[in-house]
Amino acid sequence: MAGSFGEMGNLLKQAQEMQRQLERIRSELAEAVVEGTAGGGAVRVEVTGDRRVQSLSISDEVIKTGDKSMIEDLVLSAVQDGLTKAEQLAEQTMTKVTGGMQLPGMF
Template identity: 30%
Template structure:
């Protein structure tokens, strides 16, 4: 059985590793796309929107609803990518907990 001091050292080490992975993830760029890449949304790994681009063919003043739908699709795609990367990156730590 591990003593409390060793458990604390392991926990501190894991915390530093997790913080490094979180910083790495935050610095990663994720690009979400709508159908046919008509709208793209670029996020950082900490879910900050940094760019939103529209293909000229999608910009139709008579059809704002499609633009809105495509924008939501692109944003949700990027956010889903971030969530999956977060689970993959930080989920690895769950199996290493010393308790």
């Protein structure tokens, strides 16, 4: 019986360490920035690793076309590209801590 209390304490320490690492990773991801693009770079968006859109730029050439529908499509594509890259970054970073184990609700 005494052995199981020691094992429980060890398990608790491991869980606390993993929690500290996860908090550190969340902080790092909040500061990391990836770029999504569309139209060969005519539209660019910056997204943080925790999936917040930080900035959006549209080239003057695209704006001059005046094609609202095309601009909307390019913006949407750039945002989707940026969010996909941010998600991939988060997954890669989390894998370092979890060893590939899927933890629901982490990101």
